[in-house]
Amino acid sequence: MAIRLCNHLRYPLFSPVRIPKSIQACKFSVQNPILEPIEWQKLVLEVREKLEKDHSSLPVGKNGRDDEDMILWFLKDRKFSIEDAVTKLTKAIVSITRMFLLSRRFSEKWRQEFGVSELTKESLESIAESGKAYVHEFLDVNDRPVVIVVASKHFPATQDRTENEKLCVFLIEKALSKLPAGKEEILGIFDLRGFGPENADIKLLTFLFDVYYYYYPKRLGQVLFVDAPFVFQPIWQLAKPLLKSYASLVRFCTAETVMKEYFTEETQPADFKN
Incomplete structure:
Protein backbone atom coordinates (compact mmCIF):
# COMPACT_ATOMS: atom_id res chain seq x y z
CA MET A 1 0.00 0.00 0.00
CA GLY A 115 -5.75 13.35 19.85
CA VAL A 116 -9.48 13.29 19.05
CA SER A 117 -10.39 11.82 22.44
CA GLU A 118 -8.60 14.70 24.18
CA LEU A 119 -10.60 17.45 22.49
CA THR A 120 -12.99 19.12 24.93
CA LYS A 121 -15.02 22.29 25.12
CA GLU A 122 -12.69 23.57 27.83
CA SER A 123 -9.51 22.86 25.85
CA LEU A 124 -10.88 24.81 22.86
CA GLU A 125 -12.61 27.58 24.78
CA SER A 126 -10.37 30.39 23.51
CA ILE A 127 -11.01 29.60 19.84
CA ALA A 128 -14.64 28.52 20.24
CA GLU A 129 -15.67 31.75 21.97
CA SER A 130 -14.99 33.62 18.72
CA GLY A 131 -18.32 32.21 17.49
CA LYS A 132 -16.77 31.30 14.15
CA ALA A 133 -18.24 27.80 14.19
CA TYR A 134 -20.71 25.81 16.26
CA VAL A 135 -23.17 22.93 16.23
CA HIS A 136 -26.75 24.14 15.93
CA GLU A 137 -29.03 23.07 18.78
CA PHE A 138 -31.70 21.70 16.40
CA LEU A 139 -31.64 19.18 13.56
CA ASP A 140 -32.62 20.22 10.04
CA VAL A 141 -35.83 19.01 8.36
CA ASN A 142 -34.02 15.85 7.25
CA ASP A 143 -33.02 15.00 10.84
CA ARG A 144 -29.37 15.91 10.24
CA PRO A 145 -27.16 17.58 12.86
CA VAL A 146 -25.95 20.95 11.61
CA VAL A 147 -22.48 22.49 11.80
CA ILE A 148 -22.51 26.24 11.09
CA VAL A 149 -19.40 28.20 10.12
CA VAL A 150 -19.51 32.01 10.24
CA ALA A 151 -16.79 32.92 7.76
CA SER A 152 -16.66 36.63 8.65
CA LYS A 153 -15.36 35.70 12.12
CA HIS A 154 -12.46 33.65 10.81
CA PHE A 155 -9.11 35.45 10.55
CA PRO A 156 -6.35 32.99 9.54
CA ALA A 157 -3.61 35.61 9.79
CA THR A 158 -4.17 36.12 13.52
CA GLN A 159 -5.70 32.82 14.70
CA ASP A 160 -3.77 29.63 15.41
CA ARG A 161 -4.15 27.12 12.58
CA THR A 162 -3.75 24.06 14.80
CA GLU A 163 -6.47 25.29 17.14
CA ASN A 164 -8.75 25.89 14.15
CA GLU A 165 -8.19 22.33 12.95
CA LYS A 166 -8.92 20.93 16.40
CA LEU A 167 -12.13 22.96 16.55
CA CYS A 168 -13.22 21.51 13.20
CA VAL A 169 -12.76 17.93 14.41
CA PHE A 170 -14.35 18.66 17.80
CA LEU A 171 -17.48 20.03 16.12
CA ILE A 172 -17.72 17.05 13.76
CA GLU A 173 -17.55 14.70 16.73
CA LYS A 174 -20.16 16.75 18.59
CA ALA A 175 -22.48 16.73 15.57
CA LEU A 176 -22.12 12.97 15.17
CA SER A 177 -23.11 12.50 18.80
CA LYS A 178 -26.44 14.16 17.94
CA LEU A 179 -27.30 11.76 15.11
CA PRO A 180 -30.75 10.19 15.56
CA ALA A 181 -31.02 6.41 15.30
CA GLY A 182 -30.78 5.28 11.69
CA LYS A 183 -29.28 8.56 10.44
CA GLU A 184 -25.69 8.98 9.25
CA GLU A 185 -25.24 12.39 7.66
CA ILE A 186 -24.38 15.92 8.76
CA LEU A 187 -25.37 19.22 7.14
CA GLY A 188 -22.64 21.84 6.89
CA ILE A 189 -23.55 25.52 6.50
CA PHE A 190 -21.00 28.20 5.61
CA ASP A 191 -22.45 31.64 6.31
CA LEU A 192 -20.56 33.81 3.80
CA ARG A 193 -22.34 37.07 4.54
CA GLY A 194 -19.75 39.73 5.24
CA PHE A 195 -16.96 37.52 3.85
CA GLY A 196 -13.82 39.38 2.77
CA PRO A 197 -10.32 38.54 1.52
CA GLU A 198 -9.03 38.59 5.11
CA ASN A 199 -11.35 35.65 5.90
CA ALA A 200 -10.14 33.44 3.04
CA ASP A 201 -8.45 30.22 4.17
CA ILE A 202 -8.14 27.57 1.46
CA LYS A 203 -5.84 25.44 3.62
CA LEU A 204 -8.39 25.13 6.43
CA LEU A 205 -11.24 24.51 3.97
CA THR A 206 -9.35 21.66 2.31
CA PHE A 207 -8.32 20.32 5.72
CA LEU A 208 -11.98 20.15 6.70
CA PHE A 209 -13.02 18.33 3.55
CA ASP A 210 -10.00 16.00 3.78
CA VAL A 211 -11.05 15.05 7.30
CA TYR A 212 -14.51 14.15 6.06
CA TYR A 213 -13.10 12.33 3.02
CA TYR A 214 -10.55 10.18 4.82
CA TYR A 215 -11.84 9.77 8.36
CA TYR A 216 -15.58 10.43 8.30
CA PRO A 217 -16.66 8.97 4.94
CA LYS A 218 -20.33 9.30 4.00
CA ARG A 219 -20.98 11.53 7.01
CA LEU A 220 -21.23 14.81 5.11
CA GLY A 221 -24.61 14.91 3.44
CA GLN A 222 -24.60 18.42 2.01
CA VAL A 223 -22.77 21.75 2.27
CA LEU A 224 -24.51 25.10 1.87
CA PHE A 225 -22.55 28.21 0.87
CA VAL A 226 -24.89 30.99 1.94
CA ASP A 227 -25.00 34.40 0.22
CA ALA A 228 -21.51 34.08 -1.23
CA PRO A 229 -20.19 37.50 -2.30
CA PHE A 230 -18.42 38.08 -5.60
CA VAL A 231 -15.01 38.04 -3.88
CA PHE A 232 -15.59 34.41 -2.85
CA GLN A 233 -15.91 33.12 -6.42
CA PRO A 234 -12.17 33.02 -7.33
CA ILE A 235 -11.46 31.36 -3.98
CA TRP A 236 -14.04 28.69 -4.74
CA GLN A 237 -12.49 28.06 -8.16
CA LEU A 238 -9.15 27.42 -6.47
CA ALA A 239 -10.59 25.26 -3.70
CA LYS A 240 -13.07 23.21 -5.73
CA PRO A 241 -10.54 20.82 -7.34
CA LEU A 242 -9.04 20.13 -3.90
CA LEU A 243 -12.34 19.00 -2.41
CA LYS A 244 -12.50 15.80 -4.45
CA SER A 245 -15.97 14.26 -4.73
CA TYR A 246 -17.30 16.42 -1.91
CA ALA A 247 -17.37 19.43 -4.25
CA SER A 248 -20.55 17.94 -5.73
CA LEU A 249 -22.26 18.25 -2.34
CA VAL A 250 -21.92 22.04 -2.31
CA ARG A 251 -24.97 24.17 -2.96
CA PHE A 252 -24.87 27.96 -3.25
CA CYS A 253 -28.02 29.47 -1.83
CA THR A 254 -29.48 32.41 0.11
CA ALA A 255 -30.21 32.78 3.80
CA GLU A 256 -33.89 32.78 2.92
CA THR A 257 -33.50 29.38 1.23
CA VAL A 258 -31.79 28.02 4.32
CA MET A 259 -34.68 29.09 6.55
CA LYS A 260 -37.45 27.91 4.24
CA GLU A 261 -36.04 24.63 2.93
CA TYR A 262 -33.89 23.30 5.74
CA PHE A 263 -35.59 24.34 8.98
CA THR A 264 -38.98 24.92 10.48
CA GLU A 265 -39.87 28.27 11.99
CA GLU A 266 -39.08 26.88 15.45
CA THR A 267 -35.71 25.39 14.52
CA GLN A 268 -34.17 28.15 12.36
CA PRO A 269 -30.68 29.23 13.44
CA ALA A 270 -30.78 32.62 15.18
CA ASP A 271 -28.03 33.96 12.88
CA PHE A 272 -30.33 33.60 9.89
CA LYS A 273 -33.24 35.37 11.50
CA ASN A 274 -31.37 38.66 11.74
Whole structure:
Protein backbone atom coordinates (compact mmCIF):
# COMPACT_ATOMS: atom_id res chain seq x y z
CA MET A 1 0.00 0.00 0.00
CA ALA A 2 1.51 3.31 -1.04
CA ILE A 3 2.21 5.96 1.59
CA ARG A 4 2.03 9.65 0.88
CA LEU A 5 2.20 12.83 2.90
CA CYS A 6 -0.94 14.97 3.01
CA ASN A 7 0.05 18.61 3.37
CA HIS A 8 -3.36 19.59 4.66
CA LEU A 9 -3.39 17.15 7.58
CA ARG A 10 0.37 16.87 8.15
CA TYR A 11 0.07 13.12 8.76
CA PRO A 12 1.20 10.20 6.59
CA LEU A 13 -1.81 8.85 4.74
CA PHE A 14 -2.51 5.68 2.89
CA SER A 15 -3.87 6.20 -0.58
CA PRO A 16 -7.69 6.21 -0.43
CA VAL A 17 -9.06 2.70 -0.29
CA ARG A 18 -11.23 2.02 -3.31
CA ILE A 19 -13.24 -1.07 -4.17
CA PRO A 20 -12.04 -2.48 -7.50
CA LYS A 21 -14.49 -2.01 -10.34
CA SER A 22 -14.79 -5.75 -10.67
CA ILE A 23 -16.63 -5.91 -7.35
CA GLN A 24 -18.66 -2.72 -7.52
CA ALA A 25 -22.16 -4.10 -7.77
CA CYS A 26 -24.84 -2.47 -9.88
CA LYS A 27 -22.39 -0.64 -12.12
CA PHE A 28 -22.32 -3.02 -15.07
CA SER A 29 -24.74 -4.14 -17.70
CA VAL A 30 -24.40 -7.87 -18.33
CA GLN A 31 -26.16 -9.95 -20.98
CA ASN A 32 -27.96 -12.84 -19.24
CA PRO A 33 -30.58 -15.43 -19.95
CA ILE A 34 -34.10 -14.11 -19.51
CA LEU A 35 -35.50 -15.31 -16.19
CA GLU A 36 -38.64 -14.40 -14.35
CA PRO A 37 -38.25 -12.52 -11.00
CA ILE A 38 -39.51 -15.59 -9.12
CA GLU A 39 -36.64 -17.60 -10.62
CA TRP A 40 -34.13 -14.89 -9.68
CA GLN A 41 -35.34 -14.95 -6.11
CA LYS A 42 -34.99 -18.72 -5.91
CA LEU A 43 -31.40 -18.64 -7.19
CA VAL A 44 -30.49 -15.77 -4.84
CA LEU A 45 -31.79 -17.80 -1.93
CA GLU A 46 -29.79 -20.84 -3.01
CA VAL A 47 -26.58 -18.81 -3.24
CA ARG A 48 -27.26 -17.19 0.12
CA GLU A 49 -27.83 -20.55 1.79
CA LYS A 50 -24.71 -22.04 0.20
CA LEU A 51 -22.58 -19.10 1.39
CA GLU A 52 -24.01 -19.46 4.87
CA LYS A 53 -23.27 -23.19 4.91
CA ASP A 54 -19.84 -23.26 3.28
CA HIS A 55 -18.49 -19.80 4.17
CA SER A 56 -20.10 -18.91 7.48
CA SER A 57 -17.06 -16.87 8.54
CA LEU A 58 -17.81 -14.24 5.89
CA PRO A 59 -19.44 -11.06 7.26
CA VAL A 60 -23.10 -10.24 6.77
CA GLY A 61 -24.83 -6.97 5.96
CA LYS A 62 -24.00 -4.53 3.18
CA ASN A 63 -21.55 -6.20 0.76
CA GLY A 64 -21.73 -9.33 2.92
CA ARG A 65 -22.77 -12.92 2.24
CA ASP A 66 -26.47 -12.11 2.81
CA ASP A 67 -26.55 -8.97 0.64
CA GLU A 68 -29.20 -10.08 -1.87
CA ASP A 69 -28.63 -7.19 -4.29
CA MET A 70 -24.96 -8.10 -4.48
CA ILE A 71 -25.76 -11.81 -4.86
CA LEU A 72 -28.17 -11.08 -7.71
CA TRP A 73 -25.61 -8.99 -9.55
CA PHE A 74 -22.97 -11.73 -9.33
CA LEU A 75 -25.53 -14.30 -10.50
CA LYS A 76 -26.22 -12.17 -13.57
CA ASP A 77 -22.49 -11.69 -14.12
CA ARG A 78 -21.95 -15.49 -14.00
CA LYS A 79 -24.99 -16.18 -16.22
CA PHE A 80 -26.92 -17.56 -13.24
CA SER A 81 -24.40 -20.28 -12.45
CA ILE A 82 -24.69 -20.84 -8.70
CA GLU A 83 -21.22 -22.39 -8.33
CA ASP A 84 -19.50 -19.66 -10.35
CA ALA A 85 -21.38 -16.92 -8.50
CA VAL A 86 -20.44 -18.38 -5.10
CA THR A 87 -16.77 -18.61 -6.08
CA LYS A 88 -16.59 -15.03 -7.32
CA LEU A 89 -18.70 -13.68 -4.47
CA THR A 90 -16.46 -15.31 -1.87
CA LYS A 91 -13.35 -13.66 -3.33
CA ALA A 92 -15.11 -10.30 -3.62
CA ILE A 93 -16.40 -10.29 -0.04
CA VAL A 94 -12.98 -11.26 1.32
CA SER A 95 -11.40 -8.41 -0.64
CA ILE A 96 -13.98 -5.88 0.54
CA THR A 97 -13.58 -7.01 4.15
CA ARG A 98 -9.81 -6.63 4.04
CA MET A 99 -10.08 -3.12 2.64
CA PHE A 100 -12.66 -2.17 5.26
CA LEU A 101 -10.43 -3.39 8.09
CA LEU A 102 -7.46 -1.52 6.64
CA SER A 103 -9.51 1.65 6.37
CA ARG A 104 -10.73 1.31 9.96
CA ARG A 105 -7.20 0.78 11.31
CA PHE A 106 -6.06 3.77 9.30
CA SER A 107 -8.81 5.93 10.84
CA GLU A 108 -8.08 4.72 14.37
CA LYS A 109 -4.38 5.50 13.93
CA TRP A 110 -5.20 9.04 12.84
CA ARG A 111 -7.59 9.58 15.76
CA GLN A 112 -4.84 8.61 18.19
CA GLU A 113 -2.23 10.82 16.53
CA PHE A 114 -4.57 13.79 16.27
CA GLY A 115 -5.75 13.35 19.85
CA VAL A 116 -9.48 13.29 19.05
CA SER A 117 -10.39 11.82 22.44
CA GLU A 118 -8.60 14.70 24.18
CA LEU A 119 -10.60 17.45 22.49
CA THR A 120 -12.99 19.12 24.93
CA LYS A 121 -15.02 22.29 25.12
CA GLU A 122 -12.69 23.57 27.83
CA SER A 123 -9.51 22.86 25.85
CA LEU A 124 -10.88 24.81 22.86
CA GLU A 125 -12.61 27.58 24.78
CA SER A 126 -10.37 30.39 23.51
CA ILE A 127 -11.01 29.60 19.84
CA ALA A 128 -14.64 28.52 20.24
CA GLU A 129 -15.67 31.75 21.97
CA SER A 130 -14.99 33.62 18.72
CA GLY A 131 -18.32 32.21 17.49
CA LYS A 132 -16.77 31.30 14.15
CA ALA A 133 -18.24 27.80 14.19
CA TYR A 134 -20.71 25.81 16.26
CA VAL A 135 -23.17 22.93 16.23
CA HIS A 136 -26.75 24.14 15.93
CA GLU A 137 -29.03 23.07 18.78
CA PHE A 138 -31.70 21.70 16.40
CA LEU A 139 -31.64 19.18 13.56
CA ASP A 140 -32.62 20.22 10.04
CA VAL A 141 -35.83 19.01 8.36
CA ASN A 142 -34.02 15.85 7.25
CA ASP A 143 -33.02 15.00 10.84
CA ARG A 144 -29.37 15.91 10.24
CA PRO A 145 -27.16 17.58 12.86
CA VAL A 146 -25.95 20.95 11.61
CA VAL A 147 -22.48 22.49 11.80
CA ILE A 148 -22.51 26.24 11.09
CA VAL A 149 -19.40 28.20 10.12
CA VAL A 150 -19.51 32.01 10.24
CA ALA A 151 -16.79 32.92 7.76
CA SER A 152 -16.66 36.63 8.65
CA LYS A 153 -15.36 35.70 12.12
CA HIS A 154 -12.46 33.65 10.81
CA PHE A 155 -9.11 35.45 10.55
CA PRO A 156 -6.35 32.99 9.54
CA ALA A 157 -3.61 35.61 9.79
CA THR A 158 -4.17 36.12 13.52
CA GLN A 159 -5.70 32.82 14.70
CA ASP A 160 -3.77 29.63 15.41
CA ARG A 161 -4.15 27.12 12.58
CA THR A 162 -3.75 24.06 14.80
CA GLU A 163 -6.47 25.29 17.14
CA ASN A 164 -8.75 25.89 14.15
CA GLU A 165 -8.19 22.33 12.95
CA LYS A 166 -8.92 20.93 16.40
CA LEU A 167 -12.13 22.96 16.55
CA CYS A 168 -13.22 21.51 13.20
CA VAL A 169 -12.76 17.93 14.41
CA PHE A 170 -14.35 18.66 17.80
CA LEU A 171 -17.48 20.03 16.12
CA ILE A 172 -17.72 17.05 13.76
CA GLU A 173 -17.55 14.70 16.73
CA LYS A 174 -20.16 16.75 18.59
CA ALA A 175 -22.48 16.73 15.57
CA LEU A 176 -22.12 12.97 15.17
CA SER A 177 -23.11 12.50 18.80
CA LYS A 178 -26.44 14.16 17.94
CA LEU A 179 -27.30 11.76 15.11
CA PRO A 180 -30.75 10.19 15.56
CA ALA A 181 -31.02 6.41 15.30
CA GLY A 182 -30.78 5.28 11.69
CA LYS A 183 -29.28 8.56 10.44
CA GLU A 184 -25.69 8.98 9.25
CA GLU A 185 -25.24 12.39 7.66
CA ILE A 186 -24.38 15.92 8.76
CA LEU A 187 -25.37 19.22 7.14
CA GLY A 188 -22.64 21.84 6.89
CA ILE A 189 -23.55 25.52 6.50
CA PHE A 190 -21.00 28.20 5.61
CA ASP A 191 -22.45 31.64 6.31
CA LEU A 192 -20.56 33.81 3.80
CA ARG A 193 -22.34 37.07 4.54
CA GLY A 194 -19.75 39.73 5.24
CA PHE A 195 -16.96 37.52 3.85
CA GLY A 196 -13.82 39.38 2.77
CA PRO A 197 -10.32 38.54 1.52
CA GLU A 198 -9.03 38.59 5.11
CA ASN A 199 -11.35 35.65 5.90
CA ALA A 200 -10.14 33.44 3.04
CA ASP A 201 -8.45 30.22 4.17
CA ILE A 202 -8.14 27.57 1.46
CA LYS A 203 -5.84 25.44 3.62
CA LEU A 204 -8.39 25.13 6.43
CA LEU A 205 -11.24 24.51 3.97
CA THR A 206 -9.35 21.66 2.31
CA PHE A 207 -8.32 20.32 5.72
CA LEU A 208 -11.98 20.15 6.70
CA PHE A 209 -13.02 18.33 3.55
CA ASP A 210 -10.00 16.00 3.78
CA VAL A 211 -11.05 15.05 7.30
CA TYR A 212 -14.51 14.15 6.06
CA TYR A 213 -13.10 12.33 3.02
CA TYR A 214 -10.55 10.18 4.82
CA TYR A 215 -11.84 9.77 8.36
CA TYR A 216 -15.58 10.43 8.30
CA PRO A 217 -16.66 8.97 4.94
CA LYS A 218 -20.33 9.30 4.00
CA ARG A 219 -20.98 11.53 7.01
CA LEU A 220 -21.23 14.81 5.11
CA GLY A 221 -24.61 14.91 3.44
CA GLN A 222 -24.60 18.42 2.01
CA VAL A 223 -22.77 21.75 2.27
CA LEU A 224 -24.51 25.10 1.87
CA PHE A 225 -22.55 28.21 0.87
CA VAL A 226 -24.89 30.99 1.94
CA ASP A 227 -25.00 34.40 0.22
CA ALA A 228 -21.51 34.08 -1.23
CA PRO A 229 -20.19 37.50 -2.30
CA PHE A 230 -18.42 38.08 -5.60
CA VAL A 231 -15.01 38.04 -3.88
CA PHE A 232 -15.59 34.41 -2.85
CA GLN A 233 -15.91 33.12 -6.42
CA PRO A 234 -12.17 33.02 -7.33
CA ILE A 235 -11.46 31.36 -3.98
CA TRP A 236 -14.04 28.69 -4.74
CA GLN A 237 -12.49 28.06 -8.16
CA LEU A 238 -9.15 27.42 -6.47
CA ALA A 239 -10.59 25.26 -3.70
CA LYS A 240 -13.07 23.21 -5.73
CA PRO A 241 -10.54 20.82 -7.34
CA LEU A 242 -9.04 20.13 -3.90
CA LEU A 243 -12.34 19.00 -2.41
CA LYS A 244 -12.50 15.80 -4.45
CA SER A 245 -15.97 14.26 -4.73
CA TYR A 246 -17.30 16.42 -1.91
CA ALA A 247 -17.37 19.43 -4.25
CA SER A 248 -20.55 17.94 -5.73
CA LEU A 249 -22.26 18.25 -2.34
CA VAL A 250 -21.92 22.04 -2.31
CA ARG A 251 -24.97 24.17 -2.96
CA PHE A 252 -24.87 27.96 -3.25
CA CYS A 253 -28.02 29.47 -1.83
CA THR A 254 -29.48 32.41 0.11
CA ALA A 255 -30.21 32.78 3.80
CA GLU A 256 -33.89 32.78 2.92
CA THR A 257 -33.50 29.38 1.23
CA VAL A 258 -31.79 28.02 4.32
CA MET A 259 -34.68 29.09 6.55
CA LYS A 260 -37.45 27.91 4.24
CA GLU A 261 -36.04 24.63 2.93
CA TYR A 262 -33.89 23.30 5.74
CA PHE A 263 -35.59 24.34 8.98
CA THR A 264 -38.98 24.92 10.48
CA GLU A 265 -39.87 28.27 11.99
CA GLU A 266 -39.08 26.88 15.45
CA THR A 267 -35.71 25.39 14.52
CA GLN A 268 -34.17 28.15 12.36
CA PRO A 269 -30.68 29.23 13.44
CA ALA A 270 -30.78 32.62 15.18
CA ASP A 271 -28.03 33.96 12.88
CA PHE A 272 -30.33 33.60 9.89
CA LYS A 273 -33.24 35.37 11.50
CA ASN A 274 -31.37 38.66 11.74
